Amino acid sequence: MSNGSRIAKRIRSTLFYIGALALCLPPVFVFVWMILTGLKTGVQNISYPPQFIFSPTLENFRAVFAQYNFFKYLMNSLIVAGLATGLSLLLGLPAAYSIAKYRQGRIGILILVARMTPFVSYLLPWYIIFRYLDLIDTYTALTITHLIITLPMVIWLMISFFESVPAELEDAAMIDGCSSLQSFRIIVLPLVRNGIATSAIISFIFSWNQFLFSLILSGPKTKTVPVAVYNFISYGKIDWAGIGAAATLIVLPVSIFAFFVRKSIVQGLTMGALKD
Amino acid sequence: MRTAPDETTRMKTVANKISSFVDRRQALVYPAPAVIALFLIVVIPIGYNLYLAFTKWTIGLGDPRFIGIDNFIELFWDERVLNGLKVMIYFSGLSLTLELVLGLLIALYFHREFRGSEIVQAIYIFPFAATPVAVALIWRIMLNPEIGVLNYLLTSIGLPGSLWISSAATVIPALVMVDVWKWTPMITLIVLAGLKSLPNDPYEAARIDGANTLQIFWYITLPLIRPVLIAALMLRSLDNLKEFDIIYTITQGGPGIASETLYLYSYNVAFSFFKAGYGSALMVVVFLIVLVFNVVMNRMRLSAQDI
Numbered sequence: 001m002s003n004g005s006r007i008a009k010r011i012r013s014t015l016f017y018i019g020a021l022a023l024c025l026p027p028v029f030v031f032v033w034m035i036l037t038g039l040k041t042g043v044q045n046i047s048y049p050p051q052f053i054f055s056p057t058l059e060n061f062r063a064v065f066a067q068y069n070f071f072k073y074l075m076n077s078l079i080v081a082g083l084a085t086g087l088s089l090l091l092g093l094p095a096a097y098s099i100a101k102y103r104q105g106r107i108g109i110l111i112l113v114a115r116m117t118p119f120v121s122y123l124l125p126w127y128i129i130f131r132y133l134d135l136i137d138t139y140t141a142l143t144i145t146h147l148i149i150t151l152p153m154v155i156w157l158m159i160s161f162f163e164s165v166p167a168e169l170e171d172a173a174m175i176d177g178c179s180s181l182q183s184f185r186i187i188v189l190p191l192v193r194n195g196i197a198t199s200a201i202i203s204f205i206f207s208w209n210q211f212l213f214s215l216i217l218s219g220p221k222t223k224t225v226p227v228a229v230y231n232f233i234s235y236g237k238i239d240w241a242g243i244g245a246a247a248t249l250i251v252l253p254v255s256i257f258a259f260f261v262r263k264s265i266v267q268g269l270t271m272g273a274l275k276d
Numbered sequence: 277m278r279t280a281p282d283e284t285t286r287m288k289t290v291a292n293k294i295s296s297f298v299d300r301r302q303a304l305v306y307p308a309p310a311v312i313a314l315f316l317i318v319v320i321p322i323g324y325n326l327y328l329a330f331t332k333w334t335i336g337l338g339d340p341r342f343i344g345i346d347n348f349i350e351l352f353w354d355e356r357v358l359n360g361l362k363v364m365i366y367f368s369g370l371s372l373t374l375e376l377v378l379g380l381l382i383a384l385y386f387h388r389e390f391r392g393s394e395i396v397q398a399i400y401i402f403p404f405a406a407t408p409v410a411v412a413l414i415w416r417i418m419l420n421p422e423i424g425v426l427n428y429l430l431t432s433i434g435l436p437g438s439l440w441i442s443s444a445a446t447v448i449p450a451l452v453m454v455d456v457w458k459w460t461p462m463i464t465l466i467v468l469a470g471l472k473s474l475p476n477d478p479y480e481a482a483r484i485d486g487a488n489t490l491q492i493f494w495y496i497t498l499p500l501i502r503p504v505l506i507a508a509l510m511l512r513s514l515d516n517l518k519e520f521d522i523i524y525t526i527t528q529g530g531p532g533i534a535s536e537t538l539y540l541y542s543y544n545v546a547f548s549f550f551k552a553g554y555g556s557a558l559m560v561v562v563f564l565i566v567l568v569f570n571v572v573m574n575r576m577r578l579s580a581q582d583i
Contacts, residue, residue, distance in 0.1 A: 016390065017390075017392075019385065020385075020386070020390075020392070020396065023382055023385065023386075023396075024395075024396060024399045024400075026457055027399050027400065027402050027403050027457075027461060028399060030403075030411060030414060030415070030418070030457065031402060031406075033414060033417075033418060033425060034410075034411070034414045037414065037417060045417075046423055047423070048422065048423045048428070049428050049432075050423065050424075050425040050428050090309075091309045091310040091313050092310055094305075094306035094307065094309070094310070095306060095307040095309070095310035095311065097306060098302065098303055098306035098307040099307060101302075101303075102302075102303040104303070104307060107307055107310075107311060110311065110314055110315075110318070110319075111314070113318070113319075113322070114314060114318045115514055116514060116563065116566050116567060116570060117318070117322055117563055117566075118518045118539060118542075118559055118562045118563055118566070119518065119520070120518075120520075120539065120542055120543050120546065120555075120559050120562075121321070121322060121325045121556070121559040121560075121562075121563060122317075122318070122321045122322070122325070123543075123546075123547075124325060124328065124546050124547075124552055124555065124556060124559075125320075125321035125322075125324040125325050125328075126321055128324075128335075128552075129321075129324075144317055145317075147313065147317055148317050148318060151310065151313060151314065151317075152314070152318075155310060179295045179296075179298065179299055180295075180298050180299045180302050181295065181298055184306075205405050208407065209407040209408060209409075211408065211409045211520070211521045211524075211525075212520055212521070216547060225407070225410075226407055226408075226409040226410065226521075227409075229407075229409060229410055229413060230409050230413070230525060232413070233413065233416075240417055243413050243414070243417070244414070244417075246410070247407075247410035247411070247413055247414055250407045250410045251405075251406045251407050251410050251411065254405045254406070254407065255401075255402055255405050255406060257405065258401045258402070258404065258405030259398055259401060259402075262397055262398060262401040263397070265401065265404075266397075266401075266465045266466060266468075266469050267469065269462070269466060269511065
């Protein structure tokens, strides 16, 4: 290789990395700004020009736990997202398996309708039903409504994973005397454990992030974190520092989750997107 | 404690009977719990919502009264419905187009072997996973026209600042910016995965024939990647046409009703004005829009796959 072309290659590679850096800036900047907002005092947050260099304080993080009872809301979110995800797997895994195996397209239509319907359309009937049953502000109400999102999602994601399981393996298990439930539990489920992990995490993220249902159906006892952080602006005075700290606490767990399964999230969403 | 032998046998027979029933009727038993659950939590509320759409009812005042199609006639004379439709088309049209075009372009940019591709993937998954309400609040801080960091950055490089969400003229583009920020990376990752799975042969043939980069993109990459693009668009449109969290958190439909989509209006009618019947009728309209959009998209996708 000539010297000239090596330099040209070096320059092109440098230019590529500069471009890559620029393209990564928007996600990184908002993430950093969120953390910085949480580490500044209230006064620092409303000073102009905005401060990039300052002495950070953990006071806001202490305050959201001490004054706003944030631990309770984190637990509420954990409970609801955990229950919704667990139930979705319990109900969704056998269903997805059966849809993949027996090509039950009609159930697929049911799932599509569930995904297409605006959430507000569920909200009004559920609000009326739960008010009648005196279930407003209970984990039951929140979990049931979150299932509307997570159950179709789990089924929809899992169908393509189950389709990749070779039928011969199950036939062999059946011949060896396994019952259908045994072969499902012992043979099939371990083969799709990547898919289970992926759909569990995606389902958890969507339930954790869900705002609308909790906004109307939760109350002081079961308020989840998105509603709790939203309330920081409806108390009249906007507490920017508190929002920064609370937002960081909410976003961090799901970001870490997503980071660890980023490959299979993309794979899962792509496979799902390419389904008929 | 011991169970009587005959009782144990009886329990075993029952268990065997259940097991053999499951074996024989697998296609029925496996999906049944999920189908029943979906029926209870999805179909019944949708049915109830549909019924309410034909009634007049203020929540907390008396019972729903059947009024036929009056709600659907009322919405033709409601100026906020027209406004909501316009805002919806403006917001969704602009954000979906930008997300798709930028997502494709960025994916093409990153579609090569380079050190650090793992880091890009890790960074790009963040906006997808981040809680919409939480990041929308951070955007609201950044978009503040007086003390926000965005105007500071713009003016410090010599560009004029913007009123962003404080002006009816700029509020939709500002909200589109937030939506594009949140969802373009996901489209990029999906398209990138699609690009990696494309066959190599057409590219080699094209190179032998002396096609240039633009020709290769236009005649090979684009047709091959089109099903993935349309599928990604459908996936996005399911949520985008019903965007609530970002708009509600940042502007609540304001200033005035400048960013009130039809969807947000239907929420306000039901939960701020407590007009359950009319609100339900609006929700039915939103559902029909999402449905029609997706049916059309699906047609396009199937025909793109046939090529």
